[in-house]
Amino acid sequence: MKRFSGDISIVLGGAAGQGVQTVEALLVQVLKREGYHVFAIKEYMSRIRGGSNSTEIRVTNTRRSAYVRRIDLLLAMDKDVLPHLEHRITKDTIVLGEREKVCTVTKCPVVNIPFTQFANELGNPLYTSTVAVGVTLGMLGADSKVFEDYLREHFARKGEDVVAKNIEAAQKGYTFGKHIAYDAGLEVYIKRSATVKDELLLDGMEAVGLGTLASGCNYISSYPMSPGTGLLTFLATHAEKFKVVVDQAEDEIAAINQGLGAWYAGARAVVTTSGGGFALMTEGISLSGMIETPIVVHIGQRPGPATGLPTRTEQADLNLVLYAGHGEFPRAIFAPGTLEEAYLVMQQAFHIADAYQIPVFVLTDQYFIDAVTSVAASALQKRPIERHIVETKSDYQRYVLTKSGISPRGIPGYGEGLVGVDSDEHDEAAHITESATMRLAMHEKRLGKLQAITAGALMPTEIGDVAHADIVVVTWGSNYGVVEEALELVGREDMAALHFHQVYPLPEKAKKFLSKKKIVVMENNATGQFANLLKLEYGVAISENILKYDGDPFSVEEVVAKLKACV
Amino acid sequence: MIDKKLYDMPKETDMAWCPGCGNFPIVNIVKMALAELDIMPQNVVICSGIGQAAKTPHYLRVNYFNGLHGRALPPATAIKLANPELTVIAESGDGDTYGEGGNHFMHTIRRNPDITNIVHNNMVYGLTKGQASPTSEKGMQTPVQVGGVVMEPFNPLTTALSLGATFVARVFAGDIMQSKEIIKAAIQHKGYALVDVFQPCVVFNKQNTYQWFKQNTYYLDEAHDKADKLKAITLALETQSMPLGILYQETGRPSYETLVRTNTTPLYQQEVNQQVLKELIESHR
Numbered sequence A: 001m002k003r004f005s006g007d008i009s010i011v012l013g014g015a016a017g018q019g020v021q022t023v024e025a026l027l028v029q030v031l032k033r034e035g036y037h038v039f040a041i042k043e044y045m046s047r048i049r050g051g052s053n054s055t056e057i058r059v060t061n062t063r064r065s066a067y068v069r070r071i072d073l074l075l076a077m078d079k080d081v082l083p084h085l086e087h088r089i090t091k092d093t094i095v096l097g098e099r100e101k102v103c104t105v106t107k108c109p110v111v112n113i114p115f116t117q118f119a120n121e122l123g124n125p126l127y128t129s130t131v132a133v134g135v136t137l138g139m140l141g142a143d144s145k146v147f148e149d150y151l152r153e154h155f156a157r158k159g160e161d162v163v164a165k166n167i168e169a170a171q172k173g174y175t176f177g178k179h180i181a182y183d184a185g186l187e188v189y190i191k192r193s194a195t196v197k198d199e200l201l202l203d204g205m206e207a208v209g210l211g212t213l214a215s216g217c218n219y220i221s222s223y224p225m226s227p228g229t230g231l232l233t234f235l236a237t238h239a240e241k242f243k244v245v246v247d248q249a250e251d252e253i254a255a256i257n258q259g260l261g262a263w264y265a266g267a268r269a270v271v272t273t274s275g276g277g278f279a280l281m282t283e284g285i286s287l288s289g290m291i292e293t294p295i296v297v298h299i300g301q302r303p304g305p306a307t308g309l310p311t312r313t314e315q316a317d318l319n320l321v322l323y324a325g326h327g328e329f330p331r332a333i334f335a336p337g338t339l340e341e342a343y344l345v346m347q348q349a350f351h352i353a354d355a356y357q358i359p360v361f362v363l364t365d366q367y368f369i370d371a372v373t374s375v376a377a378s379a380l381q382k383r384p385i386e387r388h389i390v391e392t393k394s395d396y397q398r399y400v401l402t403k404s405g406i407s408p409r410g411i412p413g414y415g416e417g418l419v420g421v422d423s424d425e426h427d428e429a430a431h432i433t434e435s436a437t438m439r440l441a442m443h444e445k446r447l448g449k450l451q452a453i454t455a456g457a458l459m460p461t462e463i464g465d466v467a468h469a470d471i472v473v474v475t476w477g478s479n480y481g482v483v484e485e486a487l488e489l490v491g492r493e494d495m496a497a498l499h500f501h502q503v504y505p506l507p508e509k510a511k512k513f514l515s516k517k518k519i520v521v522m523e524n525n526a527t528g529q530f531a532n533l534l535k536l537e538y539g540v541a542i543s544e545n546i547l548k549y550d551g552d553p554f555s556v557e558e559v560v561a562k563l564k565a566c567v
Numbered sequence B: 001m002i003d004k005k006l007y008d009m010p011k012e013t014d015m016a017w018c019p020g021c022g023n024f025p026i027v028n029i030v031k032m033a034l035a036e037l038d039i040m041p042q043n044v045v046i047c048s049g050i051g052q053a054a055k056t057p058h059y060l061r062v063n064y065f066n067g068l069h070g071r072a073l074p075p076a077t078a079i080k081l082a083n084p085e086l087t088v089i090a091e092s093g094d095g096d097t098y099g100e101g102g103n104h105f106m107h108t109i110r111r112n113p114d115i116t117n118i119v120h121n122n123m124v125y126g127l128t129k130g131q132a133s134p135t136s137e138k139g140m141q142t143p144v145q146v147g148g149v150v151m152e153p154f155n156p157l158t159t160a161l162s163l164g165a166t167f168v169a170r171v172f173a174g175d176i177m178q179s180k181e182i183i184k185a186a187i188q189h190k191g192y193a194l195v196d197v198f199q200p201c202v203v204f205n206k207q208n209t210y211q212w213f214k215q216n217t218y219y220l221d222e223a224h225d226k227a228d229k230l231k232a233i234t235l236a237l238e239t240q241s242m243p244l245g246i247l248y249q250e251t252g253r254p255s256y257e258t259l260v261r262t263n264t265t266p267l268y269q270q271e272v273n274q275q276v277l278k279e280l281i282e283s284h285r
């Protein structure tokens, strides 16, 4: 007998193009509608067909957003799945699939699901995905009615026949799933929540995208690069309704320079890319600093150097973003850890960029971008849009020296004045200068803005009781969920965590959390980039680094083991 | 016609150009063209890169975006998209436009935004003191190309024509009156307009002088059919005596901003439609 109480990890594995994603999308939707807490994360190869990809779907009693290494139920579509996931399969894993298609050796512990036979009965292999979802729901003991209603809605446009066939497929799968669960002595107990079914189901990129639209973004120019492309696609999909100008640039250099041109002319622009593309943009970042024209850049990180692992995850571009661009100028960097944070920091990024006329970065990664879970609509906080554009008078000067260092930003065509911006060192009227006095005044004015930006920096989130802990686990960006869960599982009273979603500049007030503590910094890279930044900014000593750089996100199991071992 | 003086700098400016530089007449031509077209300085944006030519917007009263070397065209495209009511000119040198910015040159032509691209073509890198530019003649000796340029010169006109540019012209800085008319036509053209300007560099290019340009160019006559693309390409290929004038103009092709945008409202006036946002969020339930 096998019992899963409160937490089950279902993994779907197959080649690209075998419907794994269809099964995932259906399953996640239906489970959420039934009121289950779901979390899904995929891993895939950088190829369009073939290879071996998988998706993990966790169904849990409480809200979880972290990857587990463990596989409880594995639905395999072909022969590559078992070897591909070998390191995660244990004797406790229940493997499901069509024996002939999945097994390469005779001693293969697969619970047979005769997909071919079902397809023949239904008259079309297209329904296999629906059967597979039915089997899984049957095994979990979910409510088949919710699935049928969903299919009715989902396929309504395709006509009665398609709806009827899908429902038939679902029922066949469901009944079959119940049978095999019974035969295997499988018992699954997972609580449903009353509120989850009304929540929003989003992946990280959608949360970033919605936050971008909420910021009043109306311009994007970008060049495709995984995993940053999603934001370009998202805005293109909604461009008509939101009147967003979408341009696919000829290269990243064009993208960043377009973004700056757009802001200069009064638009609110974003640029999206990954580390490699961002490396090409760095001269433009410096231009933003010099001409004091805002820009928001989203960077979806993936493992480097160079092309690296295009579809995998890493947090190794913090230093690149922190130091990108020649010369010295202020900047701000955000790194959301949850969907609601993504929605919020995107708006904050636009606000800070606009208010301080600086480049602002939002760092996500493949793991964050692809992870799907539910969030209450009310958790998405709307920040009012402030506009920092002034109508110019005839004597307008773009870089007038002020106490705050912020020169009111005019735009061409709005007012009687003329608006010039200049990448050379310039005077108040934006004309080229080599006066040392003016250079000092302008440079200090630009750099001086950092003080106010720091004062307004977002405070990190405390997980557990930081004040009373001896050991503080510090992390940033996409690791929020895994640290939260691992900390709970470890249950150490002497340990708490701090998660930063603004990673630069660091809020001065947060330093107090770290005084007289043992600091353990956890991040998805090999050299401890954020740990080094903490040392530099806060002057604290780091007692331990928890690092990972194999292209996968941290799993709950490995973080639990690391946190247990901390002394 | 508005007073050209509106375009003059309010006070004496510290000029970075050498006496006799071909850039002086070009600024004058641009001022005259804009004034004669009744365009107020407030409605003009000049985007430039880096180089001597790229300093142009500092010598006339307009809005300007003096950005990075090679990058005048991307902001120009974006500015036109963000506010289609503005007259947008991208103005830089041959090194800036055809060398460092070559990729933008190609793809901006393909987009066809309603901007005017004025290229001060002096066939040399001026600001960096005389190295070869993409348009330098073969054999030209420079501090870097000590044995003379060995590469084939870049032909901006045939390149632009082959990429589908809707307006392709060449003028000579030494002829203010005729150049002005052609630049006026370029500004009025609805779409991307390339004006390659033969510009003598009196310090670093002793080869392609005022005299040389005069001797090696001729004007296309009235009979030239501007709609004939093949003819334009043939003319653009001439290297012995080179044609001046509008080689090619295609009307009726929609410009990029009219294709990408459904309205002409400047983006700074656009508000987020909160209802639509709410609906989109709700659709994820």
Ligand SMILES: Cc1ncc(C[n+]2csc(CCOP(=O)(O)OP(=O)(O)O)c2C)c(N)n1
Binding pocket: B050, B051, B052, B053, B054, B069, B092, B093, B094, B095, B096, B097, B120, B122, B124, B125, B126, B127, B128, B133
């Ligand atoms: C990224 C970058 N590379 C190189 C330079 C140096 N640089 C400035 S202008 C220039 C060439 C200028 O030639 P051109 O565009 O023909 O203009 P001109 O000075 O002749 O008018 C170069 C190489 C620079 N400013 N930025």
